[in-house]
Amino acid sequence: MTVDLAGATGRTGGDPGRSGRAGGEADAGKKRRRPFGAQPLGILFSAPYLIFVGVVFAYPVIFAVWMSFHDYFFTAPGAQVDRPFVGLDNYVTALTDPDVWRAFGNVGIFLIINVPLTVVLSIVLATALDRVVRARTFFRVAFYVPYVTASVAVVAVWLFLFSNTGLINNVLGPLAPNPSWLVNSALAMPTIALFVTWKGLGFYILLYLAALQNVQKELYESVAVDGGGRLRQFFSVTVPGVRPATFLVVLLSTITGANLFTEPYLLTSGGGPNGASTSPVLLIYQKGIEQQNPDVAAAIGVVLIIFVLVIALLQRRFVGREES
Amino acid sequence: MRRRILATAVAATGILALSACSGGGGGASGMDAKGPITIWYSNNDAEIAWGKQMVEAWNAANPDQQVTAQEIPAGSSSEEVIGAAITAGNAPCLIFNTSPAAVPGFQKQGGLVNLSDFPDGEQYITDRSGDLADQYRSDDGGFYQLPWKSNPVMIFYNKDLFAKAGLDPENPQLSTYDEFLAAAQKLKAAGVSDYAINPAPTSEFFQSWFDFYPLYAAQTGGKQLVEDGKATFDDADGEAVADFWRTIYADQLAGNEQYQGDAFADGKAAMAIVGPWAVSVYKDKVNWGAVPVPTEKGVAADQTWTFSDAKNVGLFTACQNKATAWDVLKFATSEEQDGAWLNETGQMPLRKDLTTTYADYFQSNPAYEQFGDQAARTVEVPNVQNSVEIWQAFRDGYSKAVIFGDGDVKSFLSDAKTQIDQLAAGK
Numbered sequence: 093m094t095v096d097l098a099g100a101t102g103r104t105g106g107d108p109g110r111s112g113r114a115g116g117e118a119d120a121g122k123k124r125r126r127p128f129g130a131q132p133l134g135i136l137f138s139a140p141y142l143i144f145v146g147v148v149f150a151y152p153v154i155f156a157v158w159m160s161f162h163d164y165f166f167t168a169p170g171a172q173v174d175r176p177f178v179g180l181d182n183y184v185t186a187l188t189d190p191d192v193w194r195a196f197g198n199v200g201i202f203l204i205i206n207v208p209l210t211v212v213l214s215i216v217l218a219t220a221l222d223r224v225v226r227a228r229t230f231f232r233v234a235f236y237v238p239y240v241t242a243s244v245a246v247v248a249v250w251l252f253l254f255s256n257t258g259l260i261n262n263v264l265g266p267l268a269p270n271p272s273w274l275v276n277s278a279l280a281m282p283t284i285a286l287f288v289t290w291k292g293l294g295f296y297i298l299l300y301l302a303a304l305q306n307v308q309k310e311l312y313e314s315v316a317v318d319g320g321g322r323l324r325q326f327f328s329v330t331v332p333g334v335r336p337a338t339f340l341v342v343l344l345s346t347i348t349g350a351n352l353f354t355e356p357y358l359l360t361s362g363g364g365p366n367g368a369s370t371s372p373v374l375l376i377y378q379k380g381i382e383q384q385n386p387d388v389a390a391a392i393g394v395v396l397i398i399f400v401l402v403i404a405l406l407q408r409r410f411v412g413r414e415e416s
Numbered sequence: 417m418r419r420r421i422l423a424t425a426v427a428a429t430g431i432l433a434l435s436a437c438s439g440g441g442g443g444a445s446g447m448d449a450k451g452p453i454t455i456w457y458s459n460n461d462a463e464i465a466w467g468k469q470m471v472e473a474w475n476a477a478n479p480d481q482q483v484t485a486q487e488i489p490a491g492s493s494s495e496e497v498i499g500a501a502i503t504a505g506n507a508p509c510l511i512f513n514t515s516p517a518a519v520p521g522f523q524k525q526g527g528l529v530n531l532s533d534f535p536d537g538e539q540y541i542t543d544r545s546g547d548l549a550d551q552y553r554s555d556d557g558g559f560y561q562l563p564w565k566s567n568p569v570m571i572f573y574n575k576d577l578f579a580k581a582g583l584d585p586e587n588p589q590l591s592t593y594d595e596f597l598a599a600a601q602k603l604k605a606a607g608v609s610d611y612a613i614n615p616a617p618t619s620e621f622f623q624s625w626f627d628f629y630p631l632y633a634a635q636t637g638g639k640q641l642v643e644d645g646k647a648t649f650d651d652a653d654g655e656a657v658a659d660f661w662r663t664i665y666a667d668q669l670a671g672n673e674q675y676q677g678d679a680f681a682d683g684k685a686a687m688a689i690v691g692p693w694a695v696s697v698y699k700d701k702v703n704w705g706a707v708p709v710p711t712e713k714g715v716a717a718d719q720t721w722t723f724s725d726a727k728n729v730g731l732f733t734a735c736q737n738k739a740t741a742w743d744v745l746k747f748a749t750s751e752e753q754d755g756a757w758l759n760e761t762g763q764m765p766l767r768k769d770l771t772t773t774y775a776d777y778f779q780s781n782p783a784y785e786q787f788g789d790q791a792a793r794t795v796e797v798p799n800v801q802n803s804v805e806i807w808q809a810f811r812d813g814y815s816k817a818v819i820f821g822d823g824d825v826k827s828f829l830s831d832a833k834t835q836i837d838q839l840a841a842g843k
Contacts, residue, residue, distance in 0.1 A: 167503065167527075361620065366619065383804045383808065384521045
């Protein structure tokens with residue numbers, strides 16, 4: 093510990109005289125002697141998490157990629173089975189399956205609705221909450237409660253709201269869609285997107301509330317002095333001021349949305365009606381666990397990873413360009 | 417963030433793989449080994465009560481081969497729990513809740529013992545179940561499951577609602593499609609319930625076992641969905657059944673939205689397709705009657721086939737003391753224990769001559785008599801590879817064409833046959 097601290101002091105030029113003559117060589121020598129860096133204890137502290145990541149995330153990912161190139165199925169320990177390399181066969185099976193394309197299309201519809209809606213609602217509500225003076229905590233908690241409530245619990249409420257004889261249809265009367273929301277091919281996925289937006293809003297509002305604390309209040313005053321109203325202040329100060337948060341919200345909601353599973357599983361009883369709300373992860377579950385084809389499921393999983401990475405890169409290019 | 421993407425995308429496939437590394441397996445050894453074993457049984461009250469008394473009776477007589485029993489662990493379905501247990505190598509010796517549809521998959525996993533490998537295995541099973549046993553043979557000719565109990569499904573109807581609608585509750589005239597549709601229309605017109613009948617319209621692979629398949633079994637006189645590796649339903653019989661259900665949905669005699677609860681018990685539907693387990697469930701809620709499922713032109717009750725809705729017993733390769741497990745299996749399916757099962761649960765042991773073997777029971781419980789008779793004419797899900805995928809493919813097409821009326825029934829049957837033939841052939 094003492095040696096490390098001394099080394100750190102030397103690097104930061106604690107003794108300019110020594111550093112000027114031989115400090116460089118001395119530092120190089122010390123670096124060679126420190127394979128674990130200047131703070132080996134840091135590795136010790138982070139080791140549990142690194143091991144956790146390695147065992148729980150990295151190993152399954154690498155294993156899933158391996159599975160996707162082999163004829164693989166789960167077996168009892170000790171069972172002697174061949175698991176030959178099959179090249180791209182599992183990918184061909186996955187990508188020639190219309191259900192897979194449909195699932196990706198479904199999640200595309202979901203993202204188109206969910207991501208912009210999440211961004212717009214959370215920034216507007218965060219701005220409003222930031223200005224609320226009375227009952228601030230109540231409002232913040234009210235928006236956050238759905239986020240921390242289990243989907244299984246709130247799904248029942250939505251089933252009640254959006255069923256054929258539910259509250260929404262009763263209010264709409266003759267304007268109610270037929271078939272109703274969750275069994276309507278065109279409306280099932282948008283309804284799920286609304287549900288997920290509503291449920292996750294509290295978390296994204298919190299992100300924006302944090303970002304809003306970094307926006308200089310003087311900027312609002314400047315716009316006000318120039319005659320700008322609340323709307324002008326919002327677009328000229330708030331929106332640019334929270335741009336890094338917006339990039340984060342877009343990215344997180346995209347990743348969360350691409351992993352959609354619980355909501356179609358519960359709200360539309362396994363991706364109905366006839367596959368209109370099946371998501372890729374739901375399909376992975378069906379193929380991998382229910383139908384015992386984990387190799388094809390793994391191929392879909394790898395395609396999903398690529399799909400999300402491509403979207404994330406595009407978002408970084410277009411939404412996060414100034415930040416980067 | 418990338419971590420999150422990767423993790424969730426492969427969670428369904430990766431975690432099980434991890435668990436595979438931690439288990440210890442029994443392999444095919446231990447066929448002669450005796451000693452303590454563990455078993456799982458279903459988690460409903462009646463089956464637990466039977467299981468407990470069966471284990472107590474065995475343990476009292478076999479102190480050196482004690483049985484430890486527990487309910488099957490909670491999961492989204494028993495099949496997933498069992499599949500994971502096989503992979504992890506910690507499956508119990510016996511599971512009294514093994515779905516025949518999952519058996520080919522468990523067998524492929526190397527998780528099940530071929531009961532025919534026991535010297536008396538073949539004879540015991542065929543002696544107990546008779547011809548019905550053949551539906552449970554695997555493609556290599558062996559028995560990887562012991563045919564245990566069935567719930568032959570029939571049409572339950574609400575006598576009070578039938579009477580309100582002007583239908584004869586004691587003679588409800590439901591044996592042909594035309595009669596059934598006429599009764600359903602009358603029930604709907606009378607407004608006695610939201611729906612005439614309301615099978616779950618959801619997408620799970622097994623839902624067709626409670627709408628299409630019983631009627632198809634009846635219409636064909638006992639044909640399975642796949643026979644000799646080929647789908648059977650793309651013909652006039654399959655079309656008649658699918659058309660019948662399509663009419664039901666098109667005329668809104670059944671709902672295309674899942675009912676949250678039991679529509680029959682709640683009086684939301686005047687009829688239901690259920691097995692004898694429902695007798696005890698509905699006895700205090702509904703004034704019910706039961707008739708065989710309908711056919712296009714009508715078939716006598718004593719010649720009508722239906723879906724078995726069976727659950728069987730699997731002996732798992734992870735078991736160390738397989739000889740004890742086999743002995744316990746024979747004890748649990750003995751005439752005495754089958755009688756106790758019938759008494760406790762009202763579900764039908766899959767044994768030949770059921771109604772004569774337990775004549776006293778059926779005499780004193782007439783409500784079960786027709787189920788006992790029906791149990792002799794039940795059709796099981798086909799014992800083929802990719803069974804679950806086959807049923808999912810069928811359900812997807814059925815859901816689209818029949819429940820939601822999108823496209824025509826003939827195309828659905830033809831497309832589903834092509835797809836299922838490929839799945840039954842391998843991959």
